[in-house]
Amino acid sequence: MILTVTLNTALDITYRVRSLRPHTSHRVSEVAERPGGKGVNVARVLAALGHEVTVTGFAGGPTGAVLRKALAGVPGPVDALVPISAATRRTIAVVDELTGDTTQLNEPGPHITPGEWGAFLDRYEELLGGASAVALCGSLPPGVPVGAYANLVRTARSAGVPVLLDTSGEPLRRGVAARPDLIKPNADELAELTGSHEPLRATQDARRRGAHAVVASLGANGLLAVTPEGRWHAAPPAPELGNPTGAGDSAVAGLLSGLLDQLPWPDRLARAVALSAATVRSPTAGDFDLAAYEKLLTRVSVAAA
Amino acid sequence: MILTVTLNTALDITYRVRSLRPHTSHRVSEVAERPGGKGVNVARVLAALGHEVTVTGFAGGPTGAVLRKALAGVPGPVDALVPISAATRRTIAVVDELTGDTTQLNEPGPHITPGEWGAFLDRYEELLGGASAVALCGSLPPGVPVGAYANLVRTARSAGVPVLLDTSGEPLRRGVAARPDLIKPNADELAELTGSHEPLRATQDARRRGAHAVVASLGANGLLAVTPEGRWHAAPPAPELGNPTGAGDSAVAGLLSGLLDQLPWPDRLARAVALSAATVRSPTAGDFDLAAYEKLLTRVSVAAA
Numbered sequence: 001m002i003l004t005v006t007l008n009t010a011l012d013i014t015y016r017v018r019s020l021r022p023h024t025s026h027r028v029s030e031v032a033e034r035p036g037g038k039g040v041n042v043a044r045v046l047a048a049l050g051h052e053v054t055v056t057g058f059a060g061g062p063t064g065a066v067l068r069k070a071l072a073g074v075p076g077p078v079d080a081l082v083p084i085s086a087a088t089r090r091t092i093a094v095v096d097e098l099t100g101d102t103t104q105l106n107e108p109g110p111h112i113t114p115g116e117w118g119a120f121l122d123r124y125e126e127l128l129g130g131a132s133a134v135a136l137c138g139s140l141p142p143g144v145p146v147g148a149y150a151n152l153v154r155t156a157r158s159a160g161v162p163v164l165l166d167t168s169g170e171p172l173r174r175g176v177a178a179r180p181d182l183i184k185p186n187a188d189e190l191a192e193l194t195g196s197h198e199p200l201r202a203t204q205d206a207r208r209r210g211a212h213a214v215v216a217s218l219g220a221n222g223l224l225a226v227t228p229e230g231r232w233h234a235a236p237p238a239p240e241l242g243n244p245t246g247a248g249d250s251a252v253a254g255l256l257s258g259l260l261d262q263l264p265w266p267d268r269l270a271r272a273v274a275l276s277a278a279t280v281r282s283p284t285a286g287d288f289d290l291a292a293y294e295k296l297l298t299r300v301s302v303a304a305a
Numbered sequence: 306m307i308l309t310v311t312l313n314t315a316l317d318i319t320y321r322v323r324s325l326r327p328h329t330s331h332r333v334s335e336v337a338e339r340p341g342g343k344g345v346n347v348a349r350v351l352a353a354l355g356h357e358v359t360v361t362g363f364a365g366g367p368t369g370a371v372l373r374k375a376l377a378g379v380p381g382p383v384d385a386l387v388p389i390s391a392a393t394r395r396t397i398a399v400v401d402e403l404t405g406d407t408t409q410l411n412e413p414g415p416h417i418t419p420g421e422w423g424a425f426l427d428r429y430e431e432l433l434g435g436a437s438a439v440a441l442c443g444s445l446p447p448g449v450p451v452g453a454y455a456n457l458v459r460t461a462r463s464a465g466v467p468v469l470l471d472t473s474g475e476p477l478r479r480g481v482a483a484r485p486d487l488i489k490p491n492a493d494e495l496a497e498l499t500g501s502h503e504p505l506r507a508t509q510d511a512r513r514r515g516a517h518a519v520v521a522s523l524g525a526n527g528l529l530a531v532t533p534e535g536r537w538h539a540a541p542p543a544p545e546l547g548n549p550t551g552a553g554d555s556a557v558a559g560l561l562s563g564l565l566d567q568l569p570w571p572d573r574l575a576r577a578v579a580l581s582a583a584t585v586r587s588p589t590a591g592d593f594d595l596a597a598y599e600k601l602l603t604r605v606s607v608a609a610a
Contacts, residue, residue, distance in 0.1 A: 015410055020327045022401065025409035062367045092397065094410065096327065104330035105320055105399065 001078075002256055003131040005058035005124065005152065006039030008109040008141045009081065010091045011067050014285065020100045029097075034286075035067045036091060038166060039137035040077070040126075041246050043284050045275060047076035048288070051260065052192065055079040056127055058120065058141065060110060061087025080127055082120045086110030089141075093245070093285060102135055102285070109141030117144055123231035124152060128159040133256050135164045136180075137249070140171050149175035156180075162259060165211075166252050168192065179210045182259075184252055186217040199224050200231075200305065215255060215272070217248055222273050224305055227265055234269035236277040237299040246286030250279040266302040273300045306383075308436040308466075310429065310457065311344030311362035313414040313446045314386065315396045316372050319590065324403045336401075340372045341396060343471060344442035346551050346591050350558035350580060353593070356408055356565065359383040361432055363425065363446065365415060366392025383433055387425045391415030394446075398550070398590065407548065407590070414446030422449055423562035429457060435462040438561055440469045441485075442554070445476050454480030454599070461485075467564060470516075471557050473497065482516045489557055491522040504529050505536075505610065520560060520577070522550055522553055527578050529610060532570055539574035541582040542604040551591030555584040571607040578605045 016030040035044075039055060046053040059067055059081040067088055070080045089107040096103070112120075128134065134156050136149050145151075149171050157179065165172065165180040168189040174191065176183060183206060185193060196202040199216055201214070203226045206214045213227035222235035254275040258268025276294035277300075279286065292300035321335040340349075344360060351358040364372055364386040372393055376384045394412040401408070417425075431438065439461050441454050450456075454476050461468035462484065470477065470485040481488060481498065488511065490498060498514070501507040504521055508531045508584040511519045518532035527540035559580040563573025582605075583598035585592065 015412075017410065020408075022325045022327065022408050023406040025406070026411065028410055028412045031412050062371050065365050092410075099328070101328040103325075103327050105322065105397075107320075107336050112310045276366055278528065 001052045001054050001130050001132065002043075002208050002260065003054050003056065003127050003133065003134040004043045004046070004077075005136045006037035006055060006111075006138055007120075007144055007148065008089070008139045009035070009037035009040055009057050009062040009064075009067060010060055010089050010106075012036030012091050012093070012286075014093045014095060016095045016097055020094055020096045020103055021272055033066065033070070035070050036286075037138055038249050038252075039135060040236050041249035042135055042253045042256070043066065043077035044286075045250050045288060046257060048290070049253065049257050051257060053132075054080050054127060056080040056082065056120070056123060058082055058084045058110070058112060058116065059088050060084035063090055064088035067135050080123065082116065084110060084112060084116045086112070088253055091209035097154070102245070109139070112143035114143075121151075123161070125155060128156060128161050131161050133162045133164070133250055133259055135256055136175070137166045137252065139167065147174045150178035153178035153180045164252060164256060166248070176206065176210045179212065181212045182215065182255065183211045184215045184217060184248070184255065186248060189218065202228075215251075215269070217251060219244075222300075223251065225265060226267055229265055231305040232266055232269055232302050233305040234266070234273045234274055234293050234300055234302045236296060238281035240277045242280040242282070244280050245286050247276045247279045250275040250284070250288055269302055270297060270300040306357045306359050306435050306437065307565065308359050308361065308432050308439040309344035309348045309351070309382075310439065310441045311342035311360060312361050312417075312425075312444055312449055312453065313394065313444045314340070314342035314345055314364055314369075314372060315394050315411075316368040317341030317396050317398070317591075319398045319400060321400045321402055325408055328381070338375070340375050341591075342443055343554050343557075344440060346554035347440055347442055347558045347561070349591075350555050350593060351562060353595070354558065354562050356562060357383075359385050359432060359436075361385040361425070361428060363387055363389045363415070363417060363421065364393050365389035367492060369393035371540050377550065385428065387421065387428050389415060389417060389421045389605055391417075407550070414444070414551035416509075417448035419447050419448075421600045426456075430460060430464070433461060433466050434508045436466050438467045438469070438564055440471065440557055440561055441480070442471045442557065444472065451475050455554065456485035457482035458485045469557060469561060471553070472487055480509065481515045484517065486517045487520065487560065488516045489520045489522060489553070489560065491553060492524065495521050507579035520556075520574070524549075527605075528556065528574055530570060530574055531610075534570055536610040537571055537574055537606045537607050538610040539571070539578045539605055541601060542606070545582045547585040547587070548590050552581045552584045552608055555580040555593055574607055575602060575605040
């Protein structure tokens with residue numbers, strides 16, 4: 001089983017409006033809701049690829065109940081979320097039908113009490129017992145210590161479970177120092193971590209800070225990997241037009257899936273790039289187009305960097 | 306007891322953001338939720354004025370449960386909402402902290418089944434038995450027949466309960482023909498009903514179409530009343546700066562409150578205008594400032610029109 005951790009889960013709501021004009025009133029023509037937060041998105045892609053996957057993190061309040069009900073309703077990730085008294089946050093994506101652009105409104109996360117954090121740590125350790133890999137994904141809600149990911153990385157390493165960390169800012173800085181097996185920063189996160197805007201230099205620097213391997217996302221230009229086995233640049237056949245929401249989460253799922261299938265690095269990177277591009281191409285934010293994925297897989301270029 | 310009917314109740318959510326810029330991502334700094342829909346707002350103001358008030362209409366799904374829990378949590382309106390299987394809609398008001406302006410996103414209403422509509426009609430008739438006045442407020446959700454308000458007006462008249470209708474479009478046109486005691490259209494609703502943009506002419510025409518009395522809202526210029534007892538124009542001492550959300554609902558509450566207290570028309574109109582202005586002045590959308598209300602009450606001018 002692959003375990004994904006989403007401490008700041010969300011109920012992702014998508015609204016379609018004809019044209020978003022600030023300071024006016026809009027009729028929403030269509031409402032869609034689904035479980036969200038980076039680790040939940042990663043888990044959904046892993047399940048679609050045929051992996052057994054369990055999600056943990058927090059869920060609470062009426063929005064948390066809706067999220068858990070939706071998770072239970074479809075075959076896919078197993079729900080091992082820890083209940084909290086505050087309400088899971090909502091995110092609202094307002095899609096403008098005229099331009100196709102999206103405006104995002106993200107609620108603040110719920111406050112996590114020390115008791116809830118303690119309950120999560122117990123659950124996490126217990127779940128690691130059955131995990132073949134773990135992904136720690138996204139931001140920390142209020143109340144969770146800033147060193148949380150460093151703690152979770154160390155626990156995974158003690159349990160002998162490969163650990164991927166995908167976060168930003170101070171939680172990433174501290175988490176990297178705890179020596180995760182893999183981090184997957186984007187260009188901004190990497191620059192914030194290392195102070196360098198030069199991708200190869202920054203990626204190498206991130207390894208020196210503690211990450212065993214670093215796969216940097218270069219947006220439409222694919223992935224740059226610096227690992228003990230070598231350095232590669234993997235790129236899609238052409239930049240994809242579409243909605244990049246969830247493309248990074250699909251890349252994480254591809255990397256984990258390739259790790260579990262014991263693929264060599266170039267094939268793992270090809271899988272991650274193809275999944276990411278197929279997610280951009282999909283009409284539904286965060287979903288991937290399976291036919292596009294299979295076609296792209298053979299067309300990703302992977303070269304030594 | 307005063308009965309207010311809100312067929313299209315809503316969970317009203319307010320987000321504060323620093324500055325709303327389409328096609329970018331925003332952190333919401335503050336989230337507020339409260340029960341909404343015109344009749345619910347009217348009931349809240351009536352309760353604050355010391356009246357016994359009951360709300361009916363529909364509520365369902367997780368949003369309906371949140372709405373009902375919030376109604377139960379405060380002293381005020383009695384909850385006589387009829388359960389439905391679809392979910393109560395949300396409205397989102399995004400307040401821009403830089404400009405103070407609000408952008409509104411309104412979800413479509415839930416679909417009401419014929420059985421649910423029938424259950425409502427039974428409940429409505431039963432509630433009318435204990436009502437000294439009834440207000441029918443707002444839009445109709447999908448599934449409710451367009452002649453719904455005409456039906457509800459006739460039932461109230463048969464029961465001898467004074468009935469106020471506050472809606473728009475075809476439901477208003479049909480409702481007026483059923484001869485309600487009072488309607489409270491704004492300038493746009495009145496023009497749509499009568500084809501005239503001249504307030505006095507349009508208000509008189511609306512009476513000819515069947516309304517016993519018509520109180521037209523002139524926005525910042527107050528109210529114009531055409532009744533069997535006379536015609537009046539009631540105006541606040543000065544136009545109010547602030548958020549007009551809920552000002553019309555406060556006017557409806559003032560008119561009902563004055564009716565129940567058997568005030569002469571000029572005093573009813575003064576109460577409605579003062580409540581409306583005190584709502585615009587309040588920092589919280591839809592709430593009214595009690596001290597401002599009491600001060601304004603003595604300063605509203607009422608003249609024969």
